[in-house]
Amino acid sequence: MRTPRESERDSAFLDYYRCPSDVGAIGTLPGVSAEDGYFRFGGSIGFGRFAGGLPAAYATDNLTDVSAAATIIDGRAWLPFDLSQVATNLRRERYRRNGNDLLQKTTSGGIAQRLYYLLRPLMGVGVRKHLQKIRLRNWEKIPFPQWPVDRTVDSLMEGAMGIALAAQGGPIPFIWFWPDGAPACAMMTHDVEGQAGIDFCEALMDIDDSFAIKSAFQLIPEGHEETWQATAARLRRRGFEVNLHDLNHDGLLFADKNEFLVRARRINRYAREFGCDGFRSGVMYREQDWFSAFEFSYDMSVPNAAHLEPQRGGCCTVMPYFVGDILELPLTTVQDYTLFHILNDYSTALWERQIDLISRHHGLISIISHPDYLVGERERAVYLDLLRHLNERRARGLWIALPGEVNRWWRNRRQMTLVADGDTWRIEGPDADRARVAYASLTGERVTYSLSPPARTAASA
Ligand SMILES: [Zn+2]
Numbered sequence: 418m419r420t421p422r423e424s425e426r427d428s429a430f431l432d433y434y435r436c437p438s439d440v441g442a443i444g445t446l447p448g449v450s451a452e453d454g455y456f457r458f459g460g461s462i463g464f465g466r467f468a469g470g471l472p473a474a475y476a477t478d479n480l481t482d483v484s485a486a487a488t489i490i491d492g493r494a495w496l497p498f499d500l501s502q503v504a505t506n507l508r509r510e511r512y513r514r515n516g517n518d519l520l521q522k523t524t525s526g527g528i529a530q531r532l533y534y535l536l537r538p539l540m541g542v543g544v545r546k547h548l549q550k551i552r553l554r555n556w557e558k559i560p561f562p563q564w565p566v567d568r569t570v571d572s573l574m575e576g577a578m579g580i581a582l583a584a585q586g587g588p589i590p591f592i593w594f595w596p597d598g599a600p601a602c603a604m605m606t607h608d609v610e611g612q613a614g615i616d617f618c619e620a621l622m623d624i625d626d627s628f629a630i631k632s633a634f635q636l637i638p639e640g641h642e643e644t645w646q647a648t649a650a651r652l653r654r655r656g657f658e659v660n661l662h663d664l665n666h667d668g669l670l671f672a673d674k675n676e677f678l679v680r681a682r683r684i685n686r687y688a689r690e691f692g693c694d695g696f697r698s699g700v701m702y703r704e705q706d707w708f709s710a711f712e713f714s715y716d717m718s719v720p721n722a723a724h725l726e727p728q729r730g731g732c733c734t735v736m737p738y739f740v741g742d743i744l745e746l747p748l749t750t751v752q753d754y755t756l757f758h759i760l761n762d763y764s765t766a767l768w769e770r771q772i773d774l775i776s777r778h779h780g781l782i783s784i785i786s787h788p789d790y791l792v793g794e795r796e797r798a799v800y801l802d803l804l805r806h807l808n809e810r811r812a813r814g815l816w817i818a819l820p821g822e823v824n825r826w827w828r829n830r831r832q833m834t835l836v837a838d839g840d841t842w843r844i845e846g847p848d849a850d851r852a853r854v855a856y857a858s859l860t861g862e863r864v865t866y867s868l869s870p871p872a873r874t875a876a877s878a
Contacts (some may be wrong), residue, residue, distance in 0.1 A: 422803070428831070429442050429504040429505070429574075430500055430501070430574065430577055432738075432739070432831060433504075434578065434589075434591040434592070435591055435592035435834075436589050436590060436591035436835065437566070437590070437835050440585055440589050441495050441581060441589070442493060443493075443495070443496060443500055443577055443581065444493055444494065445496060445497075445498065445499045445500075446468050446486065446488070446496065448468040448469075448497075449467055449497070449498060450466045450468070451470050451472075453465050453466055453472060453506065453511075454466075454471070454472015454474060455472065455474070455476050455512070455513075456470060456473065456480050456482075457480065457481060457482040458482070458496075458498070459482065459484040460572060460576075461569055462476060462480065462561065462569055463483075463498060463507075463573040464506045464507060465498055465502045466499065466502065467483055467484045467498035467503075467627075468486065468498070469497050471481060475513070476512075476561035477560045478673060479846075485499045487576075487580045489584040490811040491581060492584055492585075492803065492858075493584055494581040494583070494584045496577060501573075501754055503573065504570050504573065504574070504772070506739075507569055507573075507733040508570060508732045508734055508740075508745070509705045509706065509740070510705065510730040510732060511730070512561075514572075514713075523696075524761065528711075533548070537668075539853070545856050546759070549727075552727065553724075553759060556724040557724070559724050559729070560720070560846070562722040562731040562733050564722050565751070566721060566735060566775055567721055567733045568774075569733040569734070570732075570734035570738075571780070571838070575864045576864075579859065579862070585676055588856040588857060588858040588871045590835055590842045590855070591835070591856075591857060592833050592844055592855070593854070593855040593868060594736070594830075595779070595816050595826070596816065596826055596848070597816070597851055597853070598814075598853040599815065599816035600776060600779060600813070600814050600815065601775060601781075601810075601815055601816070602780075602815070602817075602818060602823060603772075603783075603784070603807055603810070603817045603818075604632075604746070604783050604784070604817070604818055604820050604823055605625065605630055605784050605817070606698060606783070606785050606818065606877075607621060607632055607633060607788055608634075608635045608785055609634055609636050609648075609662065609788055610666070610787055611789055613789050614788040614789035616626070617788040618788055619651070620788075621791060622652065622657060624797075624800070624804070625804070626655070627659075628807070628808050630804060630817055631657055631658070631740050631819055632658070633658035633659070633660055634652050634659050634660070634694065634788075635660045635696075635717075635844075636648060636649060636659060636660075636662055637664075637665065638661055638664065638665075638691065639683065639687070658695070658819045659693060660693050660694070660695035660717075660866075661684060661691070661693045661696045662696075662699065663699035664680050668700055670698055670702055671702050671703060671707065674707065676846030678710055682710075684713075685711065685712040686853065690710075691704075693839025694714040695713060695714065695715045695746075695820050695821065695824070696713050696716050696717070696718070697716070697717040697785075698720050700702070700726070700728070701718055701720055701723065701726045701728060701748065702718070703716075703719055703728065704862050708740045708741060709741045709743075713743070714743070714744065715743060715744040715745070715746055715818060715823075715824040717746045717747075717748065717783070718842065719732045720749075721733070721735060722732065722835075723758060725752075725755045727730065727756075727759075730751075732745065734747065734780075735775045735781055737781060737823065737824075744786075744824050744827055746783060746820055746823055747781070748783050749771065749780065749782060749783045750768055750771045750772065750783065750784050750785075751768065752764045752785045752786075752787075753785065753786040753787060753791070753796065755789050755859035756799075757790065757799075762791055763795055763796070763798075763799050764799065764802075765799060765802045765806060766805070772807075772810070776815065777785070779866070781823065782807075782815075785805070786800055824829035826848065830852065832846045832847070833845065833847070833848070833849055833852055841854075841870065854868075855867065855868050856870055856871055858871050
């Protein structure tokens with residue numbers, strides 16, 4: 418049963434920080450435009466309706482900077498745009514995609530896509546790679562979202578926190594993003610594509626276990642009913658997680674709304690029958706506005722910046738977020754197949770760069786590698802380097818978790834509240850013993866976070 422939930426429209430900031438609602442109330446100034454468009458808010462880009470300028474059609478246009486219009490009235494922060502609306506536009510990819518828009522349209526959901534998937538079994542990897550390279554041409558020229566990691570939503574939240582801090586005149590407590598004060602979170606996932614992948618699962622579990630990393634395997638249900646349970650049991654017995662990977666992986670899940678609804682019912686049935694809480698679509702195809710048809714708990718099908726995916730766009734955040742009742746755990750790093758076969762890169766340099774950018778901003782490092790593509794020795798060596806790198810970061814506090822654990826934490830965090838306790842704050846709610854009170858404060862113009870109360874100044878003592 419679905420339970421009614423509070424409106425998403427006015428809660429994005431509070432959901433993000435879980436700060437006390439009175440200090441975190443952000444108002445929207447009157448006079449916002451009738452049309453959505455790009456604008457600038459200091460160092461970040463927004464997309465939606467805003468006051469004080471003309472909405473731009475493209476992220477590369479000369480954008481109106483509305484940051485000077487942000488103001489404080491009666492001790493409360495007001496923005497010249499609706500932060501929740503803008504955050505939803507970005508996360509749900511409702512902004513106008515520009516750069517290779519025509520290519521994007523002709524290769525996803527259309528006749529070309531159907532043809533490609535019909536012919537795919539007949540093509541060798543060489544032909545597929547060649548076609549993919551043509552399709553992805555000029556990807557590095559796409560101006561928005563930002564490559565290799567986009568934090569637009571997160572930096573808008575920080576900008577809003579800056580105004581709230583100025584309004585408050587002191588630090589604002591909030592519930593830290595990850596349990597036990599971990600600086601960031603990482604999850605390893607493996608999409609199993611074909612028989613070669615299924616055959617390699619055992620060896621891949623050995624590799625992951627040798628680094629004490631448990632991962633999640635996504636298995637295609639339809640057409641594999643006979644063997645699905647046995648494969649899943651082998652994985653689960655060793656403490657690995659199993660989720661659904663698409664329905665039948667024909668690349669057409671979101672091609673037609675009516676057909677999608679029929680397929681979603683079948684996916685929901687498999688999720689119940691196989692006991693799966695999580696899902697990832699084939700080829701990262703997605704239509705977030707249709708997710709309400711799904712009954713599983715979390716999805717992992719939305720890239721952060723999808724320049725190198727067949728369906729372009731991206732959710733512009735490194736944090737989990739809710740799409741109705743579904744928690745989205747976005748893909749925030751490049752896929753192994755893309756790295757090896759499109760970029761022809763057999764190093765961890767790009768992965769490490771992305772991991773560093775996400776870690777510095779306390780986000781979710783989410784990784785896909787395919788057992789099917791790790792069979793080769795050269796690819797496997799790169800994967801081992803990646804695990805080594807993650808373990809080095811774990812020694813410095815990184816929380817490496819299963820998607821199911823991240824889902825549980827993020828859902829519990831949403832139910833936690835900060836309660837004033839004399840001079841200090843405590844957290845109440847499920848899993849509260851693992852939660853930490855954090856403090857946002859202004860260091861010059863910059864918003865900074867800390868896990869201990871900032872030193873009191875003489876004025877506030
Ligand atoms: Zn797949």
